[in-house]
Amino acid sequence: MTFLVPLPVVIPLLGAAITLLLTRRPRAQRTVSLTALSATLLVSLALLMLSTQDGALAVAVGGWGPLGIVLVADQLAALMLVVSSAVTLCVLVYSIGQGLVDGAEDTPLSVYHPTYLILTAGVTNAFLSGDLFNLYVGFEILLVASYVLLTLGSTENRIRAGTTYVVVSLLSSLIFLTALGLVYAATGTLNMAQLVDRLDALPDNLRLVLQGMLLLAFGIKAAVFPLSSWLPDSYPTAPAPVTAVFAGLLTKVGVYAIIRTETLLFPGGRVADLLLVVALLTMVVGILGAVAQSDIKRLLSFTLISHIGYLLLGIGLSTTAGLSASIFYTAHHIVVQTTLFLVAGLIELRGGATALDRLGGLARLSPLLGVLFLVPALNLAGIPPFSGFLGKVGLFQAAAGVGGWLAWALVAGGAVTSLLTLYAIARVWNLAFWRTPNPAMPGVPPAEGSALECVPAVSVSVQGAMVPVSAGDERVFESSAPSSDSDSDSDSEDGPTLLPAMMVAPTIALVALGVALTVLAGPLFGIAESSAKDLIGRDAYVQTVADLPEVGQ
Amino acid sequence: MTPNLVYIVLVGVLFAAGVVLLLERSLTRILIGVILLGHGANVLILGGGRAGGTPIVGTVPTEDMSDPLPQAMILTAIVITLAVTAFLLALAYRSRDISGHDEVQDDVEDRRIVVLAERDAMPLTDDQDQDAA
Numbered sequence: 001m002t003f004l005v006p007l008p009v010v011i012p013l014l015g016a017a018i019t020l021l022l023t024r025r026p027r028a029q030r031t032v033s034l035t036a037l038s039a040t041l042l043v044s045l046a047l048l049m050l051s052t053q054d055g056a057l058a059v060a061v062g063g064w065g066p067l068g069i070v071l072v073a074d075q076l077a078a079l080m081l082v083v084s085s086a087v088t089l090c091v092l093v094y095s096i097g098q099g100l101v102d103g104a105e106d107t108p109l110s111v112y113h114p115t116y117l118i119l120t121a122g123v124t125n126a127f128l129s130g131d132l133f134n135l136y137v138g139f140e141i142l143l144v145a146s147y148v149l150l151t152l153g154s155t156e157n158r159i160r161a162g163t164t165y166v167v168v169s170l171l172s173s174l175i176f177l178t179a180l181g182l183v184y185a186a187t188g189t190l191n192m193a194q195l196v197d198r199l200d201a202l203p204d205n206l207r208l209v210l211q212g213m214l215l216l217a218f219g220i221k222a223a224v225f226p227l228s229s230w231l232p233d234s235y236p237t238a239p240a241p242v243t244a245v246f247a248g249l250l251t252k253v254g255v256y257a258i259i260r261t262e263t264l265l266f267p268g269g270r271v272a273d274l275l276l277v278v279a280l281l282t283m284v285v286g287i288l289g290a291v292a293q294s295d296i297k298r299l300l301s302f303t304l305i306s307h308i309g310y311l312l313l314g315i316g317l318s319t320t321a322g323l324s325a326s327i328f329y330t331a332h333h334i335v336v337q338t339t340l341f342l343v344a345g346l347i348e349l350r351g352g353a354t355a356l357d358r359l360g361g362l363a364r365l366s367p368l369l370g371v372l373f374l375v376p377a378l379n380l381a382g383i384p385p386f387s388g389f390l391g392k393v394g395l396f397q398a399a400a401g402v403g404g405w406l407a408w409a410l411v412a413g414g415a416v417t418s419l420l421t422l423y424a425i426a427r428v429w430n431l432a433f434w435r436t437p438n439p440a441m442p443g444v445p446p447a448e449g450s451a452l453e454c455v456p457a458v459s460v461s462v463q464g465a466m467v468p469v470s471a472g473d474e475r476v477f478e479s480s481a482p483s484s485d486s487d488s489d490s491d492s493e494d495g496p497t498l499l500p501a502m503m504v505a506p507t508i509a510l511v512a513l514g515v516a517l518t519v520l521a522g523p524l525f526g527i528a529e530s531s532a533k534d535l536i537g538r539d540a541y542v543q544t545v546a547d548l549p550e551v552g553q
Numbered sequence: 554m555t556p557n558l559v560y561i562v563l564v565g566v567l568f569a570a571g572v573v574l575l576l577e578r579s580l581t582r583i584l585i586g587v588i589l590l591g592h593g594a595n596v597l598i599l600g601g602g603r604a605g606g607t608p609i610v611g612t613v614p615t616e617d618m619s620d621p622l623p624q625a626m627i628l629t630a631i632v633i634t635l636a637v638t639a640f641l642l643a644l645a646y647r648s649r650d651i652s653g654h655d656e657v658q659d660d661v662e663d664r665r666i667v668v669l670a671e672r673d674a675m676p677l678t679d680d681q682d683q684d685a686a
Contacts, residue, residue, distance in 0.1 A: 067622065133626055140633045147640055156651045163580060163644060163657050170587050170637060171575070177594040177630060184623060185601030233660040298662060 001050055005059040005073045007043045008081055008124040011036050016117035023110045030096055033113045037089040037120065044081035044124075051078045052527060056534070056544040058130065065548055066191040070130035074541060075531035076327060077127045080256055083331045084127070086513060087248050087338050088120050090506040094342055095241035097502025098349075112152065119145035119245070126253045130545060132183065132190040135257060136176055139221065143169050146250060149242045150234060157237045165234035172220035179213035186210065193545035195265055196538060204270075211266040215258065215275075222254025224312065225282035228305045232289065235304075236297035236354075240345025243297065247304050248338030252330055255311045262315055263323065263535040275316030276406050283309030283417040290424045296344045296354040296432065299424055303380060304337050306417055313410050314395050317402050323532035325394030328525055332379075332387040332517050339376040339510040346372065346499055346507060347432065351441050356428065361437030366499065370433055375511050377429070379518075381422040387517040392418060394525070560600035567593030580645040580655040584638065591634040595627045 015036030019029045051057060056074035060066070073081070095112065122142025129135040147169070151162035184190055186206060187198040199207060216227075223231045231251070235243050262275075286306025293299040311333070314326025344354055350366055351359045363370040379386035396414060399407040517524060534540045567589050574586025602620030606613030645655040 133629075137629060137633075144633075144636055144640070147637075151644065154647050157661075159644060159648050159651060160658050161660075163648065164660070166637075166641060166644065167575075167580075167583055167587075167657065170641075173633075174587070174590045174594055177591075178597060180626070181594060181598035181601050181623075184598060184626075190626075233663065236662075292666060295662065 001046075002057050002059050004043055004047055004050070005057050005071050005128065006061065008040050008047070008085065009071070009121050009128060011040050011043070012117040012121040012124065016114040016121065019113040019117060026110065029110070029113045033092055033117055034089075034096075036117060037085060037092055040120065040124065041082070041085040041089055044078065044085045047073045048075070048078040048082050048527075051075045052530075055540060058544045058548055060548045063549070066131075066189070066194050066545065069134050070191060070193075070545055070548065071128040071134075072130035072192075072541065072544060073128055074534060074544070075527055076256075076259070076535065079327065079331060079527055079531065080127045080252070081124055083334050084123055084249050084252075085120070087334055087510070088116075088123075088245060090510045090513075091241045091245045091248075091338065091342065092116060093506040094244070094345070094503050095239070097500050097504075097506070098239070098241060098345065111148065115145050115148045116245075118142075119149065123249050123253055127256060130192055132180055132192060132195070135260075136173070136180060139176065139253070139257075140173060142250065142253065143173065146246060150238045150246075152239060152242065161234040161237040164230055168220065168230040172217050175213060175220070176217035179210060179217060182213065183210050191545070192260070192264055193542045196542050199265055207266065208270060211261070211271060214261050214265075215271065218254045218257045218261070219278075220254075221251070222258060223251050223305050223308055224278055225285050225305070225309070226278075228282065228286070228308075231305055232298050232301040235301045236295065240341060240348065244338045244341035244345070247301070247341050248334045251304065251308060252311075252334050255308065255315075255330060258312070259315055259323070259326070259535070262318070264538060264541060267536070267538065268318065272316050272318050273406060275312055276410055279309045279312035279316055280410050280413045281309075282306065282312060283413050287417045287420040287424065291420060291427075293424075294356050296347060296356065296428055297341070299428065300337070300340050300344060303340075303421055303424065306421070307333055307337070307380070309417065310392065310395055310414060313414065314398060317398050317407070318536075319398055319402060320529065320532045320536055321398035321401055322395070323535055324525065324529040325391060325398050327528040327531060328387075328394060328521075329391035331524065331528075332391050332514070335510060335514045335517060336376045336380050336388065339507065339514055340373075340380065342503075342507045342510065343369070343373045343376065346503060349503070350499060351432070351438075353441075356431040358438055359432040359441065360435045361433070361441075363433040365437060365441075368504070369499065372504075372507055372511055373433070374429065376514050377425040379514050381425050382418045383422070385518060387514065387521055390518065390521045390525075557600055557604070560596055564593050564597045564600070567596065578656045580641065580648060580657055583657065584641045584645065587641070588634065588638060591630065595630055598623045598627055598630070 015032055018032045022028045022032065047057065051073055052075060056072055058070060058072045061069040061071060095116070099112070119142050122138050122140070122145060124138075125141060126135055126138030129138050147162065147166050150165055151158045180190060183195070183199075186202055187195060189195060189198060199210070202210075220227045220230075235246055238246065283306050286302055286304075286309060290299050290302035290306060293302060307329075310329055311326050314322040314324075314329065316322075346369055347359065347362065348354045350369055351362055353359060375386075379388045382388040382392045392414060396411050399411045399414075571586045571588075571590035571593060574582045574589065577583055577586070602623035603618075605617050605619035608618040608621035608624075648655045
């Protein structure tokens, strides 16, 4: 069944190529991207099942053995693949819904689909990669795609935010590339399984330098505290679905890379304590930043940074319990953070803004929106019985198992962060959902706000697809914007007050997925624990790659 | 394998020049800095492999061949740098189009919060007042 392993990378890339050819046919584009991402999800599920039953699967692309590109789907990679492809699929549906409603210059969908699929391919490539250079290529694929997505429409704000983002990302990539050069010079390979032995043989100080450079590069990508200030500046300006998928996936790819390198390449290193200190600072400083914000998207960006600290906590403990809790928490956090950004997009649509001082009374205007926000928000804050609570308990238990003042300081810091997250969330709830509606908001007084949510998806998509697209328009927008005045008029009138079904449905699906993580926490923790054992044992991974046929066979 | 001094000095010079340019505010200079840093990293990778003849079977005895892997990696890195350079140039051009310059700017919201902090004011009070901010 090893033929399945490259598919999560190949399918989105093929889809990207096809959608690029279909630039002028939005409907076909949509079908292709939806099919590609659904297929990716199915393959990922199959990979998770196979790797859980029979252990890791590996493929040497082109038959070059450890010299060339090796893709390895072990449990950790497969779990991340499943969560990430489920999330990307939901966000794609959401963005299609938003494109149909907005019809605005914000979403030139003809570029959107191929870029989005390439982003997905980069993420899956990074997860599956069995050598450091391919990991670098995966990062570059997803980063270049993210540059384009972040500056979609190239408005002034997005260009400003995009510039910071691109420059910081470039710097981290250069550090990564330099580290690769040093690793290769020191060991003569970049294949992770081969590096295991060769790095162990190196002098301690040299290993520390290599580890430090890799950590620095991944730390920037994962938005770890001193290296995180680029994130809240750049993420909130992008369109809601783009921010959502960035928040859910991009930083987690960095975290995944840290998990891989810390366990497989540099186990028991001297930087574990440093990681713990950084984890504490990331948690506390991040959440203090969130408390000071007055815009929902920026606030969520800061909670995103802060909760990266929890993931680092488990990695820094470097015990099986810590790692498995970290892996569980990563899966949980991908889903919850993406959901919250999608809901922020819905709030923007319904309330006309994401600035807290311009919102109010949303709970009465749209009870469904209230529920959609509250469930993932409580989940993020770690209120029992949600998965956020279970993940935090797992992390705290692991820290208590290790003991020592630093571990206990982290438990205290984690608890404070959790409470402050609750405070930040409660503040959003009070200001945006509870007080009297702002008269400046669209649709106030309410005109049966919640009844509007039952626009059937079919009619929406048909309506959008039937609209002729003017051929002279350079950027072909998918929806009704370019022509047909009557249609776009009715759209723009209803747009702000209606919550379109195509946007609500994927959000509900993600909220449900977040709740499902709670219900399925038992089996999920089982998978997380056995992959943590594999990570710490290292032999299974090395053996899988060593069993690959040599060159020419 | 002994390291080649010329490579190392070259890498050092490229990195130093690149870092200085990276600290500038103008995006075009940053771009040149990034290109220099990229070249530095590429030369560093090249220096990590064994030197020797063309790595094509039949031209040079195997033990005299240079290491082909770093060369393959550098080719990949060059392609990536090319794509990113093109994108950054477009970004700088668009930025000049919109605002008349290509300077990397401070974050608006950050500035706003700094101003509020200097005035010792809260970003938003949690009461019913809509004009709180």
